[in-house]
Amino acid sequence: MSPAAHGTKLTSTIFFICTITLLSLLISSVGKTESYHPPQGTLVVTGDPWPPFADPNDPNLGIAPCILSKTLTNPESKVKMLFQPWARAEIAVDEGRADVLINCAKTDRREETYYFSNPYIKIKLVLIKRSDDPFVYTGLNSLSGKRIGTVYGYAYPDYFINNEKIYKDPVKTISDNFKKLHANRIDLIIDDELVATKQLLNMPTPYSNNFEIIPTEIAPIDLHIATSRKNPSGSKVIDLFNANLKKIMDNGVYQDIMSAYQANKSSIK
Structure with a gap:
């Protein structure tokens, strides 16, 4: 089909x-x-x-x-x-x-x-990176020093929010985060796997190929x-x-x- x-x-x-x-x-x-x-x-x-x-x-x-x-x-x-x-x-x-x-x-x-x-x-949080970024996620410590795109008002795990070594950069929508990630203004996005997949499916193929979803061990919410x-x-x-x-x-x-x-x-x- x-x-x-x-x-x-x-x-x-x-x-x-x-x-x-x-x-x-x-x-x-x-x-x-x-x-x-x-x-x-x-x-x-x-x-x-x-x-x-x-x-x-x-x-x-x-x-x-x-x-x-x-x-x-x-x-x-x-x-x-x-x-x-x-x-x-x-x-x-x-x-x-x-x-x-x-x-x-x-x-x-x-x-x-x-x-x-x-x-x-229930949602499953994942990370999204640029496809040309060699970053490999190995746990929370691997996010130290990274600029992470978040959304104003969203609830994230306390151990993520309270980690001062991770720089949170909030915006109004996940679409805004993809724009910033593409422009290299942030290093990663954190959001739900299904939402991220939907965003990529709605993008033109040449543009969506710029991004990659990374699984995490974060428990479903x-x-x-x-x-x-x-x-x-x-x-x-x-x-x-x-x-x-x-x-x-x-x-x-x-x-x-x-x-x-x-x-x-x-x-x-």
């Missing part, structure tokens, strides 16, 4: 799985959170573009919105997907301009601020939806999501979604 035919089949499969309930899933993108005021009665879900987990260019908006279409929507309610940089998404939830934060990893600080759902995906502890309905949203997540895991719909996105390695068993 040609790549084009495979892509058509994949899109059709995902559309069939998600389209009915996604009719009530709206999409928006804003430049400043302070200018946004959600309609009354609308459940606002927010996060940054992070294909394939959250993708404004995907008709079904990515894996997480597809799962939310099966767990948080019903005929009486609407869910609005608000794409914005991660740091702004956190502020929007903290200040009550959004209700749900998607693709959120637990940290001690966040657990003081948010209610967390059961995990619905569970991701959740989160709601503010200041939100009176926050815990109820989490309970609803958890109950319906179990249902779609039991009836096979969850695995159908993950398989349609070729994301089985990111599935929660």
Whole structure:
């Protein structure tokens, strides 16, 4: 099967799985959170573009919105997907301009601020280098002195963040990191394996050949939806999501979604 035919089949499969309930899933993108005021009665879900987990260019908006279409929507309610940089998404939830934060990893600080759902995906952190870079990863110590591209607000392992010998250089998006890596302004990028692979697949071949993914021994990280502890309905949203997540895991719909996105390695068993 040609790549084009495979892509058509994949899109059709995902559309069939998600389209009915996604009719009530709206999409928006804003430049400043302070200018946004959600309609009354609308459940606002927010996060940054992070294909394939959250993708404004995907008709079904990515894996997480597809799962939310099966767990948080019903005929009486609407869910609005608000794409914005991660740091702004956190502020929007903290200040009550959004209700749900998607693709959120637990940290001690966040657990003081948010209610967390059961995990619905897991990620595997990898490194990306320039193809002409002779660097060989042999563990955390081999990153000493390296400039590592990160993303503002993302949660990374404490032993990585707290290592002062590793220089972290945050930007708004992983796409910005690839631009900086190509320009030799950073040495490496750290991000999820599936996300990095998706980025490379979406690049023109001559450009994508400039990069190489390096596996690491970093343990997989569970991701959740989160709601503010200041939100009176926050815990109820989490309970609803958890109950319906179990249902779609039991009836096979969850695995159908993950398989349609070729994301089985990111599935929660």
